[in-house]
Amino acid sequence: MATILNMPRLGLTMSEGRVVRWLKAEGDEIKAGEEYVEIESDKSVAAHEAPEAGFLLKILAAEGDVVEIYKPIAVIGQQNESVDEVLKDIDAPSAESEAKEPIDEKQQMSVKKDQETKDGDRIFISPAARRIAAENNVNIAEIPFPQGKKRIEKAHVIDYLEANKLKVTPLASKIAEEQGIDLKSLSVEPGKRIFSKDLQQVLQTSAPQPARIKVAGMRKVIAARMKESIDTAAHVSLTTEVDMSKVIEMRQRIIDPIMGKWDVKVSINDIVIKCTAFALKEFPRINSVFTPEEIIEKAEINIGVAVALQEGLIVPVIRNADMLSVGQIAAVSKELSAKAKAGALNPDEYNGGTFTVSNLGMYDITQFTSIINQPESAILSVAKVVERPVVLNGEITVRPIMNLSINFDHRPIDGAMAAVFLKRVKELLEEPYELMI
Amino acid sequence: MRTITYREAINEALAEEMRRDPEVFLIGEDLADPFGGSYKVTKGLSTEFGCDRVRNTPISEAGLAGAAVGAAMAGMRPVAEIMYIDFTGCCFDAIVNQAAKIHYMSGGQVQVPVVFRTQQGSGRSSAAQHAQSWEAIFAHIPGLKVVMPATPYDAKGMLKTAIRDNDPVMFIEHKLLYGVKGEVPEEEYTVPFGKAEVRKEGKDITLIASLRMVDFALEAADKLKADGIDAEVIDLRSIVPLDKDTIISSIKKTGRLAIAQEAVERCGFASEIATLAMELAFDYLDAPVKRICATNTPVAFAPALEDFIIPNTEKIYSAVKEMF
Numbered sequence: 001m002a003t004i005l006n007m008p009r010l011g012l013t014m015s016e017g018r019v020v021r022w023l024k025a026e027g028d029e030i031k032a033g034e035e036y037v038e039i040e041s042d043k044s045v046a047a048h049e050a051p052e053a054g055f056l057l058k059i060l061a062a063e064g065d066v067v068e069i070y071k072p073i074a075v076i077g078q079q080n081e082s083v084d085e086v087l088k089d090i091d092a093p094s095a096e097s098e099a100k101e102p103i104d105e106k107q108q109m110s111v112k113k114d115q116e117t118k119d120g121d122r123i124f125i126s127p128a129a130r131r132i133a134a135e136n137n138v139n140i141a142e143i144p145f146p147q148g149k150k151r152i153e154k155a156h157v158i159d160y161l162e163a164n165k166l167k168v169t170p171l172a173s174k175i176a177e178e179q180g181i182d183l184k185s186l187s188v189e190p191g192k193r194i195f196s197k198d199l200q201q202v203l204q205t206s207a208p209q210p211a212r213i214k215v216a217g218m219r220k221v222i223a224a225r226m227k228e229s230i231d232t233a234a235h236v237s238l239t240t241e242v243d244m245s246k247v248i249e250m251r252q253r254i255i256d257p258i259m260g261k262w263d264v265k266v267s268i269n270d271i272v273i274k275c276t277a278f279a280l281k282e283f284p285r286i287n288s289v290f291t292p293e294e295i296i297e298k299a300e301i302n303i304g305v306a307v308a309l310q311e312g313l314i315v316p317v318i319r320n321a322d323m324l325s326v327g328q329i330a331a332v333s334k335e336l337s338a339k340a341k342a343g344a345l346n347p348d349e350y351n352g353g354t355f356t357v358s359n360l361g362m363y364d365i366t367q368f369t370s371i372i373n374q375p376e377s378a379i380l381s382v383a384k385v386v387e388r389p390v391v392l393n394g395e396i397t398v399r400p401i402m403n404l405s406i407n408f409d410h411r412p413i414d415g416a417m418a419a420v421f422l423k424r425v426k427e428l429l430e431e432p433y434e435l436m437i
Numbered sequence: 438m439r440t441i442t443y444r445e446a447i448n449e450a451l452a453e454e455m456r457r458d459p460e461v462f463l464i465g466e467d468l469a470d471p472f473g474g475s476y477k478v479t480k481g482l483s484t485e486f487g488c489d490r491v492r493n494t495p496i497s498e499a500g501l502a503g504a505a506v507g508a509a510m511a512g513m514r515p516v517a518e519i520m521y522i523d524f525t526g527c528c529f530d531a532i533v534n535q536a537a538k539i540h541y542m543s544g545g546q547v548q549v550p551v552v553f554r555t556q557q558g559s560g561r562s563s564a565a566q567h568a569q570s571w572e573a574i575f576a577h578i579p580g581l582k583v584v585m586p587a588t589p590y591d592a593k594g595m596l597k598t599a600i601r602d603n604d605p606v607m608f609i610e611h612k613l614l615y616g617v618k619g620e621v622p623e624e625e626y627t628v629p630f631g632k633a634e635v636r637k638e639g640k641d642i643t644l645i646a647s648l649r650m651v652d653f654a655l656e657a658a659d660k661l662k663a664d665g666i667d668a669e670v671i672d673l674r675s676i677v678p679l680d681k682d683t684i685i686s687s688i689k690k691t692g693r694l695a696i697a698q699e700a701v702e703r704c705g706f707a708s709e710i711a712t713l714a715m716e717l718a719f720d721y722l723d724a725p726v727k728r729i730c731a732t733n734t735p736v737a738f739a740p741a742l743e744d745f746i747i748p749n750t751e752k753i754y755s756a757v758k759e760m761f
Binding site: 126127128129130131150151153154155 | 692719720721722723724
């Protein structure tokens with residue numbers, strides 16, 4: 001059985017000793033009473049004799065190390081014996097191994113006294129002290145036990161609070177409050193005043209924490225659909241400029257009658273939807289769904305209108321938009337948009353779209369592209385109408401110009417076809433009365 | 438202000454109440470002049486009021502107590518003197534089963550406005566049958582009020598309150614206080630029941646006492662000052678009804694409680710106060726409550742043994758010191 005060899009106590013006043021030289025190496029055999037190590041105490045250097053015979057299994061204190069008396073310096077035992085077991089004991093000394101060590105009377109008394117301050121996990125503390133500690137969020141285990149007392153009393157808690165009270169300059173206090181810094185978290189020497197520069201260091205090292213929003217619900221759907229679209233469709237985008245003079249002029253003329261009939265203020269976007277639906281009728285391929293086996297050109301023209309919500313977006317659908325008047329489109333669009341924002345859309349009000357129109361004009365966006373809303377094959381991005389100088393018949397003139405972009409899936413739609421479709425929408429917007437023909 | 442003795446103060450209270458109310462009369466053993474009572478408390482009263490109102494009885498506590506309770510039920514206001522509280526054993530039934538119960542058992546129709554004046558305590562080698570302190574025995578009986586004046590001022594003021602009270606009152610005096618002098622105003626006053634008196638303010642410990650223990654507690658507090666301990670001394674004065682507010686607010690201030698009691702420790706009134714402290718001020722206590730009481734023995738006749746048994750200034754002082 002392996003045994004621990006402890007730092008010997010070579011004199012009454014010795015509390016620690018220094019290992020001067022190992023006279024044996026690990027693995028060497030030692031006879032009982034044989035000198036195996038030289039120890040320097042506060043008074044002298046002396047070789048120490050092995051208390052029992054065996055092999056020096058492990059040296060725990062290197063030459064020059066200072067070790068407290070009765071603390072391990074080496075392990076002795078049978079040849080090639082494992083030292084794991086005894087080393088474990090060193091890490092967690094058992095009551096038995098402690099008891100083996102000689103304790104003088106004075107030490108015994110102090111041990112006894114310490115035991116009286118606690119009973120297991122229970123710290124002896126008066127009810128009043130316990131209350132004061134609780135009121136001040138003090139962990140009673142941190143309060144030093146008052147010497148010569150039977151229990152921690154109220155006054156000791158108050159002393160503890162006083163000693164640990166943070167001294168803070170007014171400026172530092174203000175900064176801490178504004179920045180939400182817990183002054184107790186600062187590692188300042190007890191009793192030292194906290195200055196504003198101490199806080200600056202904290203602010204520099206502790207960057208503001210990012211907000212973390214769980215991906216769920218609508219955000220999860222949006223993320224999946226957008227990524228799916230990018231992964232499946234062969235995205236291409238085209239942009240053109242549209243002179244919106246006539247649309248604006250027409251809108252002025254029909255705004256009041258529509259208000260009278262449908263109780264809605266018709267928007268430029270409503271007219272864009274009308275023209276788009278009209279053009280889609282001529283280009284059924286743009287209004288299609290692509291599958292590996294077939295291209296399905298949809299019989300209905302159902303135009304989705306992207307609506308931004310507080311968080312996320314949704315695309316309610318104006319069904320059979322080609323069959324609706326501008327006034328009807330305006331009315332349906334307004335109703336769907338309101339319902340979308342209130343979260344009151346029925347599934348059939350946002351399912352079944354065949355083409356999507358997205359408008360960011362109200363945010364002063366002058367040109368943008370969109371991601372195709374699967375399983376549709378194209379999406380129209382409508383930008384803001386901006387007055388711009390243009391050259392017409394060799395003359396520079398100012399016109400209300402709107403950028404119109406189409407993103408399409410190149411699998412069912414070729415570039416030229418998309419370009420012709422976009423051009424057709426542009427023509428309709430520039431000559432809206434053609435809708436009447 | 439003039440100073441008179443505890444004895445004179447009680448005598449004045451009796452005389453004034455007898456002058457004020459013709460229903461008040463005294464009954465007891467050897468009350469009349471020239472003897473004037475075994476502690477001379479009633480001296481001169483039979484001369485002024487006549488032997489009909491200061492009635493000497495045979496040596497029969499059972500008889501005089503029963504007569505007093507009966508007279509009270511019939512509308513008189515008797516003040517019965519039981520020479521030693523130790524003798525109330527003889528008239529226990531009249532006090533405990535009759536006087537204390539009749540108001541309840543008659544559904545409030547009959548009142549028993551009797552005062553049992555008696556004295557207790559040791560310190561004179563009176564031995565086991567003449568030196569007991571029995572306040573807790575009567576405090577245990579619902580229907581009795583129990584008061585214990587420690588000063589001439591309180592003795593006079595509380596006796597007047599006792600005589601005017603419509604319930605039976607155990608008015609407990611102390612045999613060694615009769616000669617103690619104190620300030621007593623000449624004008625009319627009463628001292629209400631249920632109000633303790635803070636005899637000395639302090640911040641480190643609440644020291645509670647009654648009767649003769651009050652002086653010991655004050656002397657102990659004086660000695661403790663030298664040790665840096667500032668004791669608050671409370672004289673209970675009346676134990677039923679009890680002034681819990683004064684006791685508890687003092688404990689909340691000081692965080693420590695010691696009770697000095699001349700009665701034996703076991704089941705004494707000190708235990709009642711200790712329990713109240715735990716129930717009402719637990720979270721304010723910084724140390725276990727300490728009782729400084731007589732040993733659980735009969736009071737010895739031998740002076741040295743009596744000293745050993747009964748609390749005194751030194752015992753209170755050292756017990757309190759141990760609490761810090």
